[in-house]
Amino acid sequence: MALTIGQVADAADVNIQTIRYYERRGLFPTPRRTPAGYRLYADDAVARLRFIKHAQELGFSLREIQELLGLRVRHGAACDAGERKTRQKIEVVQQRIRDLQRMRRTLDRLAAACTARRPTDDCPILEVLEDHDDISH
Amino acid sequence: MALTIGQVADAADVNIQTIRYYERRGLFPTPRRTPAGYRLYADDAVARLRFIKHAQELGFSLREIQELLGLRVRHGAACDAGERKTRQKIEVVQQRIRDLQRMRRTLDRLAAACTARRPTDDCPILEVLEDHDDISH
DNA sequence: CTTGACCATATACCTTGGTATAAGGTCAAT
DNA sequence: ATTGACCTTATACCAAGGTATATGGTCAAG
Numbered sequence: 342m343a344l345t346i347g348q349v350a351d352a353a354d355v356n357i358q359t360i361r362y363y364e365r366r367g368l369f370p371t372p373r374r375t376p377a378g379y380r381l382y383a384d385d386a387v388a389r390l391r392f393i394k395h396a397q398e399l400g401f402s403l404r405e406i407q408e409l410l411g412l413r414v415r416h417g418a419a420c421d422a423g424e425r426k427t428r429q430k431i432e433v434v435q436q437r438i439r440d441l442q443r444m445r446r447t448l449d450r451l452a453a454a455c456t457a458r459r460p461t462d463d464c465p466i467l468e469v470l471e472d473h474d475d476i477s478h
Numbered sequence: 479m480a481l482t483i484g485q486v487a488d489a490a491d492v493n494i495q496t497i498r499y500y501e502r503r504g505l506f507p508t509p510r511r512t513p514a515g516y517r518l519y520a521d522d523a524v525a526r527l528r529f530i531k532h533a534q535e536l537g538f539s540l541r542e543i544q545e546l547l548g549l550r551v552r553h554g555a556a557c558d559a560g561e562r563k564t565r566q567k568i569e570v571v572q573q574r575i576r577d578l579q580r581m582r583r584t585l586d587r588l589a590a591a592c593t594a595r596r597p598t599d600d601c602p603i604l605e606v607l608e609d610h611d612d613i614s615h
Numbered sequence: 616c617t618t619g620a621c622c623a624t625a626t627a628c629c630t631t632g633g634t635a636t637a638a639g640g641t642c643a644a645t
Numbered sequence: 646a647t648t649g650a651c652c653t654t655a656t657a658c659c660a661a662g663g664t665a666t667a668t669g670g671t672c673a674a675g
Contacts, residue, residue, distance in 0.1 A: 359662085379671080
């Protein structure tokens with residue numbers, strides 16, 4: 342049930358150094374240690390690493406991922422603040438989904454034009470993602 | 479109709495150096511020049527820069543963006559190859575959308591639990607993005 | 616009781632994606 | 646014909662996100 346850093350690294354397919362780096366950065370809680378000083382992890386550490394890797398692929402920075410990981414439900418006033426932050430994150434994610442859907446539609450059109458053998462030598466990919474420039478950020 | 483590098487940079491809100499950097503990297507075609515050697519751009523250069531910036535926010539590397547920008551419809555055999563690449567990109571984008579939707583659902587549940595004042599002190603954000611690990615890449 | 620595979624810390628290095636700076640040419644306006 | 650705001654190339658530097666390496670301790674197996 343308790344994993345060494347090497348076992349966690351293997352399971353999540355990341356470099357050992359990366360885990361220690363995340364610990365230093367504050368993305369990973371400081372784990373308990375054996376008497377000899379070896380780090381010991383529960384297996385949710387593997388899930389945490391996989392979450393981080395996925396979120397990175399989706400364009401989130403380590404700082405943003407840290408915020409995402411910090412979101413959880415609390416009592417009272419802390420709850421309101423947490424809910425506000427969560428709703429902000431939902432907005433960000435929602436916008437990112439819309440952008441990707443737009444890109445997907447353009448790629449669809451591109452593939453369709455191709456099967457129809459209608460050569461379009463200007464760059465149609467550029468049609469995508471052209472508005473909402475001023476609202477995002 | 480012809481823009482200097484500074485005008486393009488202003489319009490797209492990027493650093494001038496970034497445009498020259500993209501040119502070196504091959505993301506930007508080498509522009510025509512004035513007799514004095516000044517770069518001259520058509521205004522689609524601005525669209526191209528905006529596309530690059532958006533795609534970066536969506537988690538694409540410059541190398542991937544270069545491939546996206548290289549996709550276009552051609553005649554004959556080149557068309558088939560282009561179509562295959564386009565369909566691959568669509569798969570990547572589609573998977574990314576699914577991942578984000580999953581993250582969104584988790585954030586939704588988190589926000590809902592909070593309004594209902596049901597404190598959940600384990601980290602619920604981790605529920606997200608947990609399967610399909612072995613199929614992606 | 617030693618060998619090999621682990622673990623620890625500390626420090627140096629690498630890649631990606633830029634940004635800044637130095638040294639100088641161009642050009643429109645005064 | 647000079648000033649200021651542009652442009653050129655070349656080179657150096659920077660931040661983020663790791664990765665490698667040096668030096669040494671731990672531990673189970675033979």
